[in-house]
Amino acid sequence: MNESSPILNISIFGVFVLITLFVVIRASRNTKTAADYLAAGRAFTGPQNGIAIAGDYLSAASFLGIAGAIALNGYDGFLYSIGFLVAWLVALLLVAELLRNTGKYTMGDVLSFRMRQRPVRAAAATSTMAVSFFYLLAQMAGAGGLVALLLGITGTGGQSLVIAVVGALMIAYVLIGGMKGTTWVQIIKAVLLIAGAGIMTLWVLGMYKFNLSSLLGAAVENAPKAGEKLLGPGLAYGKNGTTKLDFLSLALALVLGTAGLPHILMRFYTVPTAKEARRSVVWAIWLIGIFYLFTLVLGYGAGALVGPDAINKAPGKANSAAPLLALELGGPILLGLIAAVAFATILAVVAGLTITASASFAHDIYANIIKKGKEEDKDSEVKVARITAIVIGLVSIGGGIIANGQNIAFLVALAFAVAASANLPTILYSLFWKRFNTSGALWSIYGGLIVTITLIVLSPAVSGQPTSMFKNADFALFPLSNPGIVSIPVAFLLGYVGTILSKEKADPVKQAEMEVRSLTGAGAEKAIAH
Amino acid sequence: MSTVEHTPSESAPDAQKWVDVQASDDFAQLKHRLRKFVFPVSGLFLAWYLLYVLLADYAHGFMSTKVIGNINVGLIFGLLQFVSTFVITTLYVRHANKHLDPLAEKLRGELEGDGK
Numbered sequence: 001m002n003e004s005s006p007i008l009n010i011s012i013f014g015v016f017v018l019i020t021l022f023v024v025i026r027a028s029r030n031t032k033t034a035a036d037y038l039a040a041g042r043a044f045t046g047p048q049n050g051i052a053i054a055g056d057y058l059s060a061a062s063f064l065g066i067a068g069a070i071a072l073n074g075y076d077g078f079l080y081s082i083g084f085l086v087a088w089l090v091a092l093l094l095v096a097e098l099l100r101n102t103g104k105y106t107m108g109d110v111l112s113f114r115m116r117q118r119p120v121r122a123a124a125a126t127s128t129m130a131v132s133f134f135y136l137l138a139q140m141a142g143a144g145g146l147v148a149l150l151l152g153i154t155g156t157g158g159q160s161l162v163i164a165v166v167g168a169l170m171i172a173y174v175l176i177g178g179m180k181g182t183t184w185v186q187i188i189k190a191v192l193l194i195a196g197a198g199i200m201t202l203w204v205l206g207m208y209k210f211n212l213s214s215l216l217g218a219a220v221e222n223a224p225k226a227g228e229k230l231l232g233p234g235l236a237y238g239k240n241g242t243t244k245l246d247f248l249s250l251a252l253a254l255v256l257g258t259a260g261l262p263h264i265l266m267r268f269y270t271v272p273t274a275k276e277a278r279r280s281v282v283w284a285i286w287l288i289g290i291f292y293l294f295t296l297v298l299g300y301g302a303g304a305l306v307g308p309d310a311i312n313k314a315p316g317k318a319n320s321a322a323p324l325l326a327l328e329l330g331g332p333i334l335l336g337l338i339a340a341v342a343f344a345t346i347l348a349v350v351a352g353l354t355i356t357a358s359a360s361f362a363h364d365i366y367a368n369i370i371k372k373g374k375e376e377d378k379d380s381e382v383k384v385a386r387i388t389a390i391v392i393g394l395v396s397i398g399g400g401i402i403a404n405g406q407n408i409a410f411l412v413a414l415a416f417a418v419a420a421s422a423n424l425p426t427i428l429y430s431l432f433w434k435r436f437n438t439s440g441a442l443w444s445i446y447g448g449l450i451v452t453i454t455l456i457v458l459s460p461a462v463s464g465q466p467t468s469m470f471k472n473a474d475f476a477l478f479p480l481s482n483p484g485i486v487s488i489p490v491a492f493l494l495g496y497v498g499t500i501l502s503k504e505k506a507d508p509v510k511q512a513e514m515e516v517r518s519l520t521g522a523g524a525e526k527a528i529a530h
Numbered sequence: 531m532s533t534v535e536h537t538p539s540e541s542a543p544d545a546q547k548w549v550d551v552q553a554s555d556d557f558a559q560l561k562h563r564l565r566k567f568v569f570p571v572s573g574l575f576l577a578w579y580l581l582y583v584l585l586a587d588y589a590h591g592f593m594s595t596k597v598i599g600n601i602n603v604g605l606i607f608g609l610l611q612f613v614s615t616f617v618i619t620t621l622y623v624r625h626a627n628k629h630l631d632p633l634a635e636k637l638r639g640e641l642e643g644d645g646k
Binding site for chain 1: 545548549551552557560561564567572576579580582583584587588590598599601602604605608611612615618622626638642
C-alpha cells in the first residue's frame with residue numbers, strides 16, 4: 001500500500017460529497033408533502049428507479065466482499081453473487097408490482113391492508129426497523145475497516161471519527177433530500193460503481209487477451225496453497241457436513257431475503273405505476289447481474305495479479321482485494337477513485353436504510369397507530385420522519401463505533417434471514433392466500449423474527465469460536481451460522497397455523513379490494529405533478 | 531403547488547364494486563393469466579437454483595470437471611444461472627405486456643370510470 005495516497009483518496013471522496021450534496025439540495029426544492037418526502041412524489045421513471053435499486057442493493061459487501069471472497073476462496077465467493085441475483089426473480093414475479101399497487105409508503109401498508117390495522121402495522125414496523133438496523137450496523141461497522149484500508153487510519157479514535165462523519169453526512173442527505181435526494185445519491189453512486197468495476201474488468205481481461213481460461217489459470221498459478229481448488233466449489237464451505245449445511249442455509253436466506261428487504265420494497269413506491277415498478281426491476285436485474293459478472297473477473301484478477309498472500313497481509317484482508325487490484329492496474333489515482341466509490345457505496349446504502357426505517361416509524365407507528373390515521377399525509381408525518389432519521393442516524397453512529405472491528409458478516413446474514421423469515425412469508429400470504437388473517441400475519445412476523453434472532457444468538461457466529469462476537473463464552477447450541485434453513489420454513493408454517501387456529505375470518509370485502517387493486521392498479525397512489 | 535391527480539377516496543369505487551369486479555370473468559381471466567405464469571416459473575427457477583446450490587455443495591468432483599481449458603462445469607452452471615435469470619426476466623416482461631397489461635388497463639378503466 002506504499003503508493004496509496006490518503007490525501008488523494010479523501011479529495012476524490014470530497015468531490016463526490018460536494019456533487020451529491022448539490023444534487024440533493026436541488027432535488028429537495030420541490031419536496032413539500034409526505035408523498036414527496038417519503039416516496040419522491042412517485043415521479044421517478046422505471047430506468048431511474050432501477051439504477052437506484054442497483055445503487056441501494058450493491059453495498060460495500062457485494063463489491064469489496066465478493067471480489068475478496070473470490071480472490072481468496074475462488075468459486076465459493078461466486079456462489080454468493082448467484083444467490084443475490086436469482087433472488088430478484090422473486091421480487092419481479094411475485095412482489096414488486098402487486099406491492100406497488102396496494103401500498104403507499106411502507107411494507108406495513110401492504111401487510112395491514114386487509115387486516116386489523118394497529119397490531120399488524122406495529123409488527124411490520126418492528127420487523128422493518130429490525131432488518132434496517134442490523135443492515136445499517138453492518139454498513140457502519142464496515143466503514144471503519146474500509147477507512148483503515150483506504151485512508152491509512154488505523155487508530156480507534158480516527159476510525160470512530162470517520163464513522164461519525166459518514167453518519168452525519170447520511171443524516172444530512174436524508175433530512176435535506178428525503179426520498180428524492182436519497183434516490184439521486186443512489187443513482188450517482190450506482191453509475192460510478194458499475195462504471196468503475198466495468199473499466200477494471202475490461203482492463204484485467206485485456207491483460208489476458210480476453211481469454212477467461214488464461215485468467216483462471218493465472219489465478220491458480222499465483223495461489224500455491226489453494227491451487228486448482230480455487231476453480232471448483234468447496235474451498236470455504238466444503239470442510240464438513242455442518243459447513244455444507246450452513247452454506248445451504250445461507251443460500252436459502254439470500255434467495256428469499258431480497259424480496260423482503262424493506263429498503264428495497266420502499267423503492268417501488270417512487271415510481272408512478274406498477275408497470276414502471278416492473279421496468280425498474282428489469283433494469284435492476286440487468287445491472288446487478290452484469291455487475292456480479294464483473295466481480296467474478298475482478299476477484300480472479302485480484303488473485304492472479306495481486307495474489308492471496310499480499311491480500312491477506314493488507315489491513316482489510318479479503319476486503320482489500322479490489323482496492324489492491326485497482327492500485328496494481330492504475331496506480332494511486334485508480335485506487336483513489338475506487339476508494340471513493342466504495343465510500344459512496346456505504347453512504348448511499350445507509351441513507352436508503354435510514355429513510356426506510358424513519359418512514360416506517362412515521363407512517364406506520366406515528367400516523368397510523370398513535371394518531372389512528374388522522375395525521376396521515378400531514379406535515380407532522382414528515383416532521384416525525386425527519387426527527388426519526390436524526391435519532392436513527394445517531395444510534396447507528398454509536399452502534400457502528402461499538403461494532404467496529406466485530407464480525408459483521410453475521411449482521412448481514414441476520415438482516416437477510418429476518419427479511420426471508422419474518423417479511424417474505426407474510427407478504428406472499430397477504431397477496432396470494434385469501435384466508436390469511438391478522439392472527440396469521442402476527443404469527444409469521446413475530447414468530448419469524450423471534451426464531452431467527454434466537455437461533456442467531458445461539459449460533460457459532462455469536463459465541464464459541466475464535467471468530468465469534470463473544471470469543472470467551474460458549475452458548476452456541478445451534479450449529480449453523482445462518483438460521484434460514486430452519487427459520488424460513490418455520491415462519492411459513494407459523495403463518496399457516498396462526499391463520500387456521502384463529503376463529504377470525506379474513507375480511508372478504510377488504511380481500512376483494514386488495515386483490516383487485518393489486519392486479520389492476522385501480523385506486524393506486526398516483527404520481528404527483530408539480 | 532403540488533396537486534394530486536387522483537386520490538383513492540375521490541375515484542375509488544365503493545366496497546360492492548370491488549367484490550363485483552373480483553367475481554367478474556375478466557378479473558378471473560387476469561388472475562389466471564398471472565398465476566399460470568408466475569407460480570410455475572417461480573417453482574422452476576427456485577428448483578433450478580436449489581439444484582445448483584446442492585451440486586456446488588455436495589458434488590465437488592462433478593462441478594470441478596474441466597470442459598474447455600480452465601473452465602469447468604461449475605463455472606458453466608453458475609453462468610447459466612445468470613442466463614436463466616435474464617431469460618426469465620425477458621419472458622415475464624413479454625408475457626405481462628402482451629397478456630396482463632391490456633386486461634388490467636381495461637378493468638382499471640372500468641373501475642375508475644374515466645376510460646383510461
